[in-house]
Amino acid sequence: MMRKTLIFILLLGGLGSFLPAQVMPEADILASPEYWGIARSGGALKDLPDQVWINPSLIPEAFLYSLSANLALMPADIRVSQLTGRYKVQKHVLTGGINHENYGDFERLDPEGYSDGDFSAGRTQFFSAWSYRLSSKLQAGASFRYVTEDIAASREHFRVFTYGLTIIPVADKTRMSVAYTDYPEPMEDEIRASLSHPLLYLPLIMNLDYRYRGEHDIENLTMGGYFQSGLSLEFLAGLDFRRRGLQSNSLGRDYIAGLALGGRYRYDKVTLQLSFFSYGGLGTVSTFGVNYYHGS
Numbered sequence: 641m642m643r644k645t646l647i648f649i650l651l652l653g654g655l656g657s658f659l660p661a662q663v664m665p666e667a668d669i670l671a672s673p674e675y676w677g678i679a680r681s682g683g684a685l686k687d688l689p690d691q692v693w694i695n696p697s698l699i700p701e702a703f704l705y706s707l708s709a710n711l712a713l714m715p716a717d718i719r720v721s722q723l724t725g726r727y728k729v730q731k732h733v734l735t736g737g738i739n740h741e742n743y744g745d746f747e748r749l750d751p752e753g754y755s756d757g758d759f760s761a762g763r764t765q766f767f768s769a770w771s772y773r774l775s776s777k778l779q780a781g782a783s784f785r786y787v788t789e790d791i792a793a794s795r796e797h798f799r800v801f802t803y804g805l806t807i808i809p810v811a812d813k814t815r816m817s818v819a820y821t822d823y824p825e826p827m828e829d830e831i832r833a834s835l836s837h838p839l840l841y842l843p844l845i846m847n848l849d850y851r852y853r854g855e856h857d858i859e860n861l862t863m864g865g866y867f868q869s870g871l872s873l874e875f876l877a878g879l880d881f882r883r884r885g886l887q888s889n890s891l892g893r894d895y896i897a898g899l900a901l902g903g904r905y906r907y908d909k910v911t912l913q914l915s916f917f918s919y920g921g922l923g924t925v926s927t928f929g930v931n932y933y934h935g936s
Contacts (some may be wrong), residue, residue: 666695669741669763671712671722673927677902677915678864679878681849683834684806684817685866689931690724692735694832695819696769696781697804699733700933708931710913715923717744724767735769735783761791769802779806798824813838830852836865843868859884864900874917876902883919896920902927909933 672690674682682691686698689706700706705727712720724737743761769783785800804819817834836847846865853860864878883898902915913929 666848669720670739670874671720671927671929672708672724672912673710673902673904673915673929675875676917676925676927677876677878677899677900678847678866679862679880679883679900681834681847681864681880681916682836683819683847683849683880684815684836685830685845685847686806686815688866689726689933690722690929691860692726692769692771692781692783693724693737693739693767694735694802695806695817696771696802697733697806697817697819697833698781699771699773699777699779699806702935704728704934706933708929710839710927710929711812712925712927714925715919718742731773733769733771733773733781735767735771737767738769739765739902756772763787763789779808780804791894800824866904872906874904876900876904880917909935 668680670676670690670693672693674688674690676692678685678688682688683695684698685691686700689700690708690710691698703726705725706727708723710722710724712722714720719742720739721742722737723740724735726733726735741763743763745758745760746823764787766786767783769781771779771781773779781804783802783804785802787798787800788890789796801822802819803822804817806815806817808815815834815836816856819830819832819838820836821830821832823829831852832849833852834847834849836845838845844865844867847863849862851860851862859882861881863881864876867875867877869875878900880898882898896918897920898918900915900917902913904913909932911931911933913927915927917925917927919925
């Protein structure tokens with residue numbers, strides 16, 4: 641179990657200051673069903689409030705404030721919890737949030753290899769963002785994350801800055817977004833380019849994300865979207881090309897690695913959310929969330 645947990649932490653990119661750069665495929669570990677339900681895509685989807693964590697320029701239409709609470713249950717008994725609040729002031733939107741990753745307990749070994757008790761490991765992110773609507777076709781934003789990592793008695797911390805820009809060239813339909821995230825060394829900075837567009841004659845909004853971290857590859861691509869089934873129900877789906885290459889000893893489950901499914905049900909101002917993301921034979925990420933959204 642401990643070996644599987646360590647492998648999964650490496651895949652997630654957690655505990656970044658303790659890992660070399662070459663094993664850091666990503667650094668965002670969120671609990672949002674919106675994030676996982678479209679395979680960690682959605683960099684240009686304005687109507688999914690928690691996407692502000694990956695691009696601070698995203699602003700939902702016709703809202704005054706929102707509050708969301710999410711929980712992600714990951715393989716190897718890893719748990720992630722997340723709270724996010726957003727408040728609109730004229731053309732500005734202010735966001736605050738906290739995200740905690742609990743990696744569980746590990747066996748401590750002395751220099752001779754004998755058991756010397758247990759230690760815990762985890763990471764907490766304190767998040768703030770500012771978003772601004774420059775015009776009906778242009779939005780900008782910036783976010784700041786203060787990240788603390790705790791391993792036994794060791795405490796490390798670092799800061800992450802993200803700058804985002806969203807362009808809306810066609811009457812609130814097609815959206816093009818870009819987000820630049822400045823990570824501390826040894827992690828590579830990330831550029832996320834995103835495109836979203838509603839499909840013609842179908843209640844389906846698609847999104848493509850391409851994340852560049854020093855090397856161009858088809859595996860940098862993620863694809864997702866949501867299908868609007870009536871006024872209250874939406875279905876989420878996505879594909880993460882990087883996770884399609886996962887291999888394990890679990891026959892058959894490798895073929896669904898990288899696939900995501902989810903749903904959102906709205907009742908008045910409250911939205912209930914559920915999603916699943918497959919890591920193939922390593923297991924499935926299950927996420928649950930509730931969002932309160934007060935419109936203008």
